Amino acid sequence: MTSETISAEHELRNVLDQWANAIAEHRPADVAALFTDDALFQGFDPAPGTGRGYISSYYAKQPIGLRAEYELLSTRAIATDALVGYARVLFERPDGDVAVYLTVIARRGHTGWALSHYHVSKI
Template identity: 45%
Template structure:
């Protein structure tokens, strides 16, 4: 396994805030965790930028919660970490949805933000 504690901590620092904003249904707060030019691919057509991220999470049902587990990390450069995660989205009115998530987090002005987000639904 090539996941390092430092890289996992960087991802968790961003993704813990992502989870808190998703769980509280605060789409604008979710979007602020992304770079201004982030490529975002949820389970709908992709978008580029924070506005698309906010619209995507605003369309999610109230009560949706996210739980994630870091599976792998790779340090691609000093300011870029790749993460591969297992995520379970739970709902109040239907069974949970298990997905795999790939993210690239980049350091911008001493803060880490998501620059690329790609969900895969494996069945």
């Protein structure tokens, strides 16, 4: 593993750990704060949405007790200020677990790393 790969994985894990913790604590605004203002977000709703307002609303309607356990399968830098990651995620829900693959792009801005693209697909 190169130092670039290790750094990309470390940075992405930092963001995804915060994401998983905010989901588990049902803090939708904190989840949304991990995204860029113009983030493209494709969760389980029929159509994608953009921006922190959409993302906060999406997570606000999720059930209390939701947890996200992820396994980062692949990461790499795609530019000096952008990372792509691919993960397997198990969303543990009170009404039954949902396994997905997750693709994210994180961008580094003046305040640190934030997710600019999020796409899940059911396994």
